[in-house]
Amino acid sequence: MTSSSDRDSSDRAGAAMNVVLVDDSRSSIAHLTGLVQSVPGCAPHPFLSSARALEWCLRHEPDLVLLDHEMPPPDGLAFLEAFRAEHAEVPVVMVTNCTEQALRHAALNLGATDFLNKPVDACEFVARVRNLLKLRRSHLSLCSRSEWLDAEVRRATRSLALRERETILFLSRAAERRDPETGGHLVRMAAYTGLIAEALGLPAAEADLIHAAAPMHDVGKIGIPDHILLKPGPLDPEERRIMQQHPAIGHEILAGSSSVLLQVAAEIAFCHHERYDGSGYPRGLSSDAIPLPGRITALADVFDALTSVRPYKAAWPLDAAYEYVVQNRGGHFDPACVDALLARREDVPAVMAGEETPPAECCARLRCAEFRF
Structure with a gap:
C-alpha cells in the first residue's frame, strides 16, 4: 500500500x-x-x-x-x-x-x-x-x-522513446522521398491506423505502438530501383514482380531489433500488402494468419491512397472510398478493421485536413492494381 x-x-x-x-x-x-x-x-x-x-x-x-x-x-x-x-x-x-x-x-x-x-x-x-x-x-x-x-528514469525513457520514433519517422521519410506520389501519406495513414486500432478496442499502448510503427510500412522501397519506383506509367509484369519485393526488403531492414517498436514496424512492413482472402503478397497469408498490425495498416494504406491525389489519379470522394472498402470487406480487408474505420468516420475529415487537396473526383474506372498497393 x-x-x-x-x-x-x-x-x-x-x-x-x-x-x-x-x-x-x-x-x-x-x-x-x-x-x-x-x-x-x-x-x-x-x-x-x-x-x-x-x-x-x-x-x-x-x-x-x-x-x-x-x-x-x-x-x-x-x-x-x-x-x-x-x-x-x-x-x-x-x-x-x-x-x-x-x-x-x-x-x-x-x-x-x-x-x-x-x-x-x-x-x-x-x-x-x-x-x-x-x-x-x-x-x-x-x-x-x-x-x-523515478522521475528522471521516466523522463529519460520518454526521451528515448521520442528519439526512437523520430528515427523511424526519418527513415520512413527517406523511403517516401524516393516515391514522390505519396506526399503526406505517412502522417495520414498512420493516423488512420490509430483510429482503427482504437475502434477495435485495443489497449491504448498497443494502438499507440501501431500508430508509431505504421510509417515504416514502405521502407523497403529503398531497395527498389529508381527506374521502377519512379516509372510514370503502368508497370510491366517483371517490374511489378520486383516492386512486390519491397515488403520483404522492409522486413529485412527492420527485423532483429530488440526494440518492440521496430519489431512491430518489421511486421507491418512484411504484411501490409497481404489480403484477408489470401490473394496478397509476398506470402499469400490470409485471415488471422496476417498479424493484426498488418491488417490494420493494409486498410489505412489503401484508404489514404484512395482519398489522396496521386500523379495518376484524382482523390476519390469519401463516399466512394467508403463504398470501395465495404465492397472489399472480407476480400482485401479484414471485416473487423473495415467496421472499425466506419465507426470512426467522423474523425476522417480531420485527418485529411492535414493536407490540402484539389476538389475530389471519383475515378471509378481505376482498379486497385493501378494504385500500386
Missing part, C-alpha cells in the same frame, strides 16, 4: 516535524507538549480526544504520533489500527502505564513502533523523540530521492 507520507515525501523532507500527542489527561498532554517543544524543529499537535486526533491524522501527514492506550473510544489499539490503514511508515509510540505483555503484543501486531511507560522520564522521552524523528527525516529523504530518480 502506498502511504500518504510516501506520496508527499518530496514536500515534507525539509519541513518542520509534525508530532501528534493523543491523551485524554490534560496534565499529561500539557507535560508532553512542553517536552516536544523542547526538541528543535518540532510542531506539536495535542489532542484530548482520540476521535478528533484520528480525524486530523487522516487529513494531514504527521511525522510522529505519541499515543495513550486507555482513552474513550477509540482507544489506543483502535486508533492505531485505523491510523495504519492510512499511514504505513509514520512511527507511533504508545505511552501507557500498562505493562501487560498481551497489550504490547497486540500493539506491535497493529504496527506500534515503540513504547514509553508512564510516568514519562523527560530525558528518555526527548532522546526517543529525537531518534525517531531522525529516522523519519531519513525515510523522507530516501523517499524524495527515490521519487526524483
Whole structure:
C-alpha cells in the first residue's frame, strides 16, 4: 500500500516535524507538549480526544504520533489500527502505564513502533523523540530521492522513446522521398491506423505502438530501383514482380531489433500488402494468419491512397472510398478493421485536413492494381 507520507515525501523532507500527542489527561498532554517543544524543529499537535486526533491524522501527514492506550473510544489499539490503514511508515509510540505483555503484543501486531511507560522520564522521552524523528527525516529523504530518480528514469525513457520514433519517422521519410506520389501519406495513414486500432478496442499502448510503427510500412522501397519506383506509367509484369519485393526488403531492414517498436514496424512492413482472402503478397497469408498490425495498416494504406491525389489519379470522394472498402470487406480487408474505420468516420475529415487537396473526383474506372498497393 502506498502511504500518504510516501506520496508527499518530496514536500515534507525539509519541513518542520509534525508530532501528534493523543491523551485524554490534560496534565499529561500539557507535560508532553512542553517536552516536544523542547526538541528543535518540532510542531506539536495535542489532542484530548482520540476521535478528533484520528480525524486530523487522516487529513494531514504527521511525522510522529505519541499515543495513550486507555482513552474513550477509540482507544489506543483502535486508533492505531485505523491510523495504519492510512499511514504505513509514520512511527507511533504508545505511552501507557500498562505493562501487560498481551497489550504490547497486540500493539506491535497493529504496527506500534515503540513504547514509553508512564510516568514519562523527560530525558528518555526527548532522546526517543529525537531518534525517531531522525529516522523519519531519513525515510523522507530516501523517499524524495527515490521519487526524483523515478522521475528522471521516466523522463529519460520518454526521451528515448521520442528519439526512437523520430528515427523511424526519418527513415520512413527517406523511403517516401524516393516515391514522390505519396506526399503526406505517412502522417495520414498512420493516423488512420490509430483510429482503427482504437475502434477495435485495443489497449491504448498497443494502438499507440501501431500508430508509431505504421510509417515504416514502405521502407523497403529503398531497395527498389529508381527506374521502377519512379516509372510514370503502368508497370510491366517483371517490374511489378520486383516492386512486390519491397515488403520483404522492409522486413529485412527492420527485423532483429530488440526494440518492440521496430519489431512491430518489421511486421507491418512484411504484411501490409497481404489480403484477408489470401490473394496478397509476398506470402499469400490470409485471415488471422496476417498479424493484426498488418491488417490494420493494409486498410489505412489503401484508404489514404484512395482519398489522396496521386500523379495518376484524382482523390476519390469519401463516399466512394467508403463504398470501395465495404465492397472489399472480407476480400482485401479484414471485416473487423473495415467496421472499425466506419465507426470512426467522423474523425476522417480531420485527418485529411492535414493536407490540402484539389476538389475530389471519383475515378471509378481505376482498379486497385493501378494504385500500386
